[in-house]
Amino acid sequence: MRTGVWLVGARGSVATTSIVGALALRAGLTGPTGCVTELSELRGPAWPSFADLVFGGHDVAATPLAKRAEALADAGVVPARLVAALGEELAAVDDDVRPAPVDGTQADRAAAVVADLAAFRERHGLDRVVVVNVSATEPAARPHPAHADPDALAAALAAGGEVLPPSSLYAYAAFTAGCPYVDFTPSTGARLPALAALAARHAVPYAGHDGKTGETLLKSVLAPMFAMRHLAVRSWSGTNLLGGGDGATLAQPEANAAKVASKQRVLGEILGYVPQGDTRIDYVEELGDFKTAWDLITFAGFLGTGMRLEFTWHGCDSALAAPLVLDLARITAAAHAAGRHGPLTDLAFFFKDPLGPADSVPEAGAIADRTPSHALGEQWARLAAFAADLHAGAGTPPAGGAA
């Protein structure tokens, strides 16, 4: 199953690390640490192999991938020896990274993306192409009436309107081209009714939002611990210090707000109440891709006794994100091959702000699904069941049409 992985933001840190890693895996130069699809509980025939993944993408930047990879090696994110060994392969991928379309109307740019996706699929003889958004985080989108349904949207675009944020325009193009779409960022992406309906119409699955790699990952195991022990969390304050391209973007108040909001939902959902305290993101250039998150949690136990937990997480964001990008590409491709479509709510395990049933286009008579849990253990169980299902069906021709 030859599978295209089209990265929006293909020259960014996460994308570059994903590509270096996949090429290194294919060449047998590294192991799959961090890739959950290689865990014994999730492994199986439904996934395309790493060797089956073919990379391309869009970016507004023009730095060659090999140069980005060297910068990441200097920063300690990827091993220098891998970058040195993979120079040719990286250059080959570079040929499939296209400049993000900038000319004409949004409709023109969407059409250019659709054409790029089709050409990529054809050029490499791919069974399907999964579009993964790993570009810079956008500010929250401004509401627009055209977001409400696909026809209004088509009309607005046809009329030359600039109605979608970039992440949504990519989702629009992906769906139009019959491609699954994964949003690894907190941007709007496919989260508009018009796009949900469009995905349904094209029978493609999509997943998101915002890869869960640091502080929120910890929240998703620690908050359930407090809940299961009936301990009352009084305050939960977090500070995230990071540099890198993502850090620079998040230093801008609007992007920061989008990210912080997606971090805050988790606690309320798991605990059933929102403790005091805020989450901060601060840009510290010197830290580069190595993020330091510090959280202080104060809680009360039996008879009201006050206690506290604090943790410091020194994580390399791209090293945490990249294997998940590969996992998501593999799983979403397999889901598509199996004829799944609509929001893949079973992939909540990967996301800070997972798509829930509210994101589905309700079919007539459908019964509302339970809210997606933010607790990692429950998310894991759902993911394992989903994977088992796909593996069980692998080989059998899917009911509904693949790309």
Next chain:
Amino acid sequence: MRTGVWLVGARGSVATTSIVGALALRAGLTGPTGCVTELSELRGPAWPSFADLVFGGHDVAATPLAKRAEALADAGVVPARLVAALGEELAAVDDDVRPAPVDGTQADRAAAVVADLAAFRERHGLDRVVVVNVSATEPAARPHPAHADPDALAAALAAGGEVLPPSSLYAYAAFTAGCPYVDFTPSTGARLPALAALAARHAVPYAGHDGKTGETLLKSVLAPMFAMRHLAVRSWSGTNLLGGGDGATLAQPEANAAKVASKQRVLGEILGYVPQGDTRIDYVEELGDFKTAWDLITFAGFLGTGMRLEFTWHGCDSALAAPLVLDLARITAAAHAAGRHGPLTDLAFFFKDPLGPADSVPEAGAIADRTPSHALGEQWARLAAFAADLHAGAGTPPAGGAA
């Protein structure tokens, strides 16, 4: 369902906090924070109410409970106003705290305990008495042939032998008196083949070992997180600083070794390998009952990138332990009422070193159950199922005989 709770080590910090808390709950002076049996997922008709719990116990110390409670109030473990309000009730419980038998042979002492338990049951018209060991941690027991089966044990005791460590002698007496037994400490307790068989013979359930309240609790959610994310834990080092009676005991190398061993098993079981690093327990008198645990975890992600997590836990040990003691008393009483017997492996949620199927006396043709998981989420699921079962059966007369 009037239920006796007989605390071995009844004048210790954990016991005193449990008693103060239960009395305060009964008087409506506090809420059940920290009591998991009061969570909506676990609540139900099978539990005896807090008002139905009647306390007694053994201790080698003679300090009145009210005085111990005042010391705990001064140390910030329990609120002073509760201790002030409960003076009379504490004095009443004091009447049911007996000096730990010291005279005669082990057989004599066991008989004295059996007599104390019977008298307590009778005096208060109790449906059953759950014996909970919260006395000081013992060094690991020396092996003895009499540990192998109940008849050898009976013979050795009858011959005047001193063959059991104190925690096991209490378990022996409890089973002999038809009482369920819970070991909240890492001591040997019921973990001897002779005692397992004795419990089976008397059809009583038992639970243990070593209440999970701090560093190990965190390990039981953080280690699964690393495992579920396929991150390779390279080292996990822990330092526990604590004062109090328990700290003083654990400062003695033998007791320390017993405790540390029970802490170390968790990681290997969850991760499938044992990372580098040790766990330390150091006595710092000044910290009293407020333990500080610091753990450093180093791990590798995708492409081998090194990262780290460190946490500091400032927990009040007795405030964390006491509600679990009440929970265990309630659940074990309900299990007994429902005719359950043998090791309650479904209570792994509560323990650092939970009883597993290996602790059962295998019945003919029985198939070995899976190892008990140390992952908190899985333990929670088993506990919830166990509770649901007991609640479903509550009211119906149990199949197998209660005390």
Next chain:
Amino acid sequence: MRTGVWLVGARGSVATTSIVGALALRAGLTGPTGCVTELSELRGPAWPSFADLVFGGHDVAATPLAKRAEALADAGVVPARLVAALGEELAAVDDDVRPAPVDGTQADRAAAVVADLAAFRERHGLDRVVVVNVSATEPAARPHPAHADPDALAAALAAGGEVLPPSSLYAYAAFTAGCPYVDFTPSTGARLPALAALAARHAVPYAGHDGKTGETLLKSVLAPMFAMRHLAVRSWSGTNLLGGGDGATLAQPEANAAKVASKQRVLGEILGYVPQGDTRIDYVEELGDFKTAWDLITFAGFLGTGMRLEFTWHGCDSALAAPLVLDLARITAAAHAAGRHGPLTDLAFFFKDPLGPADSVPEAGAIADRTPSHALGEQWARLAAFAADLHAGAGTPPAGGAA
């Protein structure tokens, strides 16, 4: 030497803790932990004894001191037994706490303060009254031409102008009444040319700004360590979480800005360069007066190797501040008695943002003094020399007139 201590913000946490502490010291109920004037290196005959201190002050709040003290006891800031023992003494001080004047023009309010100070001095037969500002932090003052010199200021006030922020109005009144003035807050206080000149005219000393009790205290010993070891600090990021009245005030952006600015100056001055990173102050009600500060410092050593230090400070702000308030009152009173006047730059040890020579009114032909160091060790040496000087002169009648 009977010395009045007039606290602006007399019902706040710092003021109440200072008063409780001084009364407890006088009654022999506690020791002088935290009071640097009682260290062997600083002790001596120049200080008024604790028993010689008489308290009064202004506040906009009306809660009786005993009630504030009880609240502080509940929060663990002061021992409940002290508050219980000092009820009468606290009530007596209450009689000397006046409502902050609110009626009329600024000139009227200044006159009312002057009258209150004079009446207090007379009522208790005091040798002098030191005014200490421990009221809520103000936003930075708006510049006004009347700030430039005392005559312009007098004219503007006489004309009914509202030209001074409250902290400066108190300083104006203090100087007018011949009283030394200490600013324990980051507010403007005496830091206006007009007020510096007024202090010179009345020959009174003054000190400030912003008591150094937490993160900045640590900076003032850690930053010199890095400097002395020639290690290159790359980033220094700080997060301060606190509740209490002060936390609530600082949650307001303007006050926050004033405080953060005074925290940031320290690093640049000590290191000779400003590392990356910011300092944050966040309000977390639940933390009350117990502030948690977390700092991450990244630095480079030999050959550029990157390293890091992080610390967490769990300090009780009022317990740290109160003994320094008593120290400052004693030292400033002694300085006044010794005829010192103008900015007491030798008291930099106590402050985040110490007064330097730039704050002096330069006399004709005066040579500019060196910048005050922010390094605690140097500040300590200057303080010790200053104290030695005062003690050496104690007993000798001062050259220039006391109040």
Next chain:
Amino acid sequence: MRTGVWLVGARGSVATTSIVGALALRAGLTGPTGCVTELSELRGPAWPSFADLVFGGHDVAATPLAKRAEALADAGVVPARLVAALGEELAAVDDDVRPAPVDGTQADRAAAVVADLAAFRERHGLDRVVVVNVSATEPAARPHPAHADPDALAAALAAGGEVLPPSSLYAYAAFTAGCPYVDFTPSTGARLPALAALAARHAVPYAGHDGKTGETLLKSVLAPMFAMRHLAVRSWSGTNLLGGGDGATLAQPEANAAKVASKQRVLGEILGYVPQGDTRIDYVEELGDFKTAWDLITFAGFLGTGMRLEFTWHGCDSALAAPLVLDLARITAAAHAAGRHGPLTDLAFFFKDPLGPADSVPEAGAIADRTPSHALGEQWARLAAFAADLHAGAGTPPAGGAA
């Protein structure tokens, strides 16, 4: 002033980093970060330039320096580009690294060392050779009567006795060869009356013990802070986790004990009392040369309020130690050139367990010097004065004979 630097343990991490660094400095490939002799306050004409330093040494290991340097580059301790650029220079130094003598009696081995030192000096036309012990930490030495005076020692050695630990045998050889000696380790080294007298006889200076690079460095600024603020330190507990050769050595209980003892003296001396708590050193191979130290300090402030500070230090031990090794070589060479001899107590700034006046051979009528302070600020002031003195005299021919 061509100066030999003879490293005992020349192939260890600290030695290799020192050599790489000095060669890189000479080649203009790096700057002097971490070298305190290059700070404006300490710089001056007395120091030999980095280009004047010539390296040699002894080691029991045979791995070429370039290979050790590559391993350190892989571990992130030194930059790979420096190692690559300095291959030839490292190989040249290798020629001057001799196998540690192992044959014959201790007297024979001492003579071999003396011969090696003389040959090194001659071969390179050196003004003097400073011997610096950076070999593995030894267990504490067993007392022996021959330690008491040089004649007894000479006699015991002549009789074929094995009476000195290795570090002391090197000191003996250094002094005999007229070379200054620096002990960067906690081993016995020159700290024997016989050796102190021998140094006096040969008029050579010596310095030590145990380079201060991590937790103790922090203690030497934080403990004075608590002292200067009159805060009562209740407990100070430390955990040091490290790998590397030094970590492996310190994992052996005897070496560990020597190191921990030298760490503990600091607090008592600075605070005037010894708080509760212990310091631990644990070996965690995976951490390599990057040590993590975590310290918890609990303290009481005004009215007894309990507070706490905790810090985590992630330091690269060799990167912290190496520039100090260069500093010590330069300063000790300058001291020797200036005719100083005996224990250089003014170098306490560099050491965990600095030589004090007790280590001097008291001259008739000499007045006991004050104890060396462990407070970094005071140590700095002494060092600066010492440097100023040497610089002032630089150029003038020293009174007493240089090598």
